[in-house]
Amino acid sequence: MRIIIDIQCFGTASRYRGVGNYALALVKKILEINNKHEIILLANTNAKEALAFINNEFDGVIKENTLKSFHCFENTNEMFTANLPYIIISEKIRSHVIDSLKPDFVLISALFEGSDNNFVCSIDKDRDYKVGVIGYDLIPLMNEDIYLSDNQVKSWYFRKLESLKNSDYIFSISESARIEFKTLLSTADEKLLNISSAVDDSYHEASIQAETVITELSIDRPFILYSGACDERKNLKGLLNAFSKLESDVINKYQIVLVGKYPEAGKQELDKLANKLQLATDTIIYTGFITNEFLKSLYKECKVFVFPSFHEGFGLPVLEAMTCGAPTICSNASSLPEVIGIEEAMFNPYDVNDIKLKLFKSLEDDEFRDLLIANARERSKLFSWSYTADKLLTFINENIEPRTQFLDYNESYKLFIHELSELINQYSFDDLTIKYISRYIAANQKECDSWLISTNS
Secondary structure (H helix, E strand, C coil): CEEEEECHHHHCHHHHCHHHHHHHHHHHHHHHHCCCCEEEEEEECCCHHHHHHHHHHCCCCCCCCCEEEECCCCCCCCCCHHHHHHHHHHHHHHHHHHHHHCCCEEEECCCCCCCCCCCCCCCCCCCCCEEEEEECCCHHHHCHHHHCCCHHHHHHHHHHHHHHCCCCEEEECCHHHHHHHHHHHCCCHHHEEECCCCCCHHHHCCCCCHHHHHHHCCCCCCEEEEECCCCHHHCHHHHHHHHHCCCHHHHCCCEEEEEECCCHHHHHHHHHHHHHCCCCCCCEEEEECCCHHHHHHHHHHCCEEEECCCCCCCCHHHHHHHHCCCCEEEECCCCHHHHHCCHHHEECCCCHHHHHHHHHHHHHCHHHHHHHHHHHHHHHHHCCHHHHHHHHHHHHHHHCCCCCCCCCHHHHHHHHHHHHHHHHHHHCCCHHHHHHHHHHHHHHHHHHHHHHHHHHC
16 A cells, blocks of 8 residues: 655644654654555655755655655745635645555645645545545634634635545544544544554653753753743643742742743743742743753753643643653643543643642642652553554554556546646736746656656566
């Protein structure tokens, strides 16, 4: 069976966030354990930095001819209305490239991309192969007033939702996410599978000396750790409010270390709140982007790891912290109970007093901290990329039939050109733009022909 995995998310901002980490680890493990299928990784030639990243990350892992990239327009940032015709043409070109590679199954590692970067991905209704999508969450749909207040963002998101509805399967990263896709999109149970999540194998390995990390980040006392973004959903204001309600002698003993690449506006808002709560100016430490080696050291050294989020697709930082043996507490919302496992380690994220009580107990009660550490070590063993990748591949083996018939290439090409011509006329492209389109088609065809010849030889 021939499987294509779309890995364009490595060329977007998601590469530095949870979605990119998830996709990278999952694809690596699929390639490692697969012994049955022919796998092609599909990238976008416009993401040149990403291609270098992919070649580096998959060095020694992928076989010759495994990585393929398609040519299309560069200006596919969907936040500009004028780009939409180029996006739709590029999506049509990508679909034809996939058709030319004759897959049995296509896995899309991330669909909701392209809102602020070059990304081309859609799912056609009329096709001869099956398509599955990794389903992270539907948080924007559940919080339209926060995430979709901009009309352009809303238009992009709902266009992606319509595309998602054309998929054959959605592989959710948690049971909570699976239920979201079922209830909010009325997705049938047979189209949904929870494949769970895991952390990178490196989190099981030794990290660099904690003293080095602590000195470099100017941490000068025991600290509470958080890793993740700083948007409202993450509830960092709730954490600061809860911390400020502790006794002054407890507050003065600790710092709060926030790991993540935050915009200046986000940091200023948190600093403003900290000042209002009369917290010392050195209470909060912003690390900015740090390496996994640094992060592992912080997990291992922190007094407690706290994750107060209102809603998550999975909650990977919680699992990362537990894998490193950190005493970990988190909110009892959405998917997080699936990760943390025990009620004692959870709090109500909407109740500042409840956060405060759990935080105090984690910091000052050694017996309770021992319970959290023991839970972290045992609970983290339940999650692995081998399990997730195997569950996905097993599902494909049991539900996808290899194709035995293919549309004649000439007929397929004529159909593609006909559809493309209609779009070109619809958008009234000038001659120069049409020349670019012709070049993309020719470049893609040359590479596909070369690949098919080498594969069949």
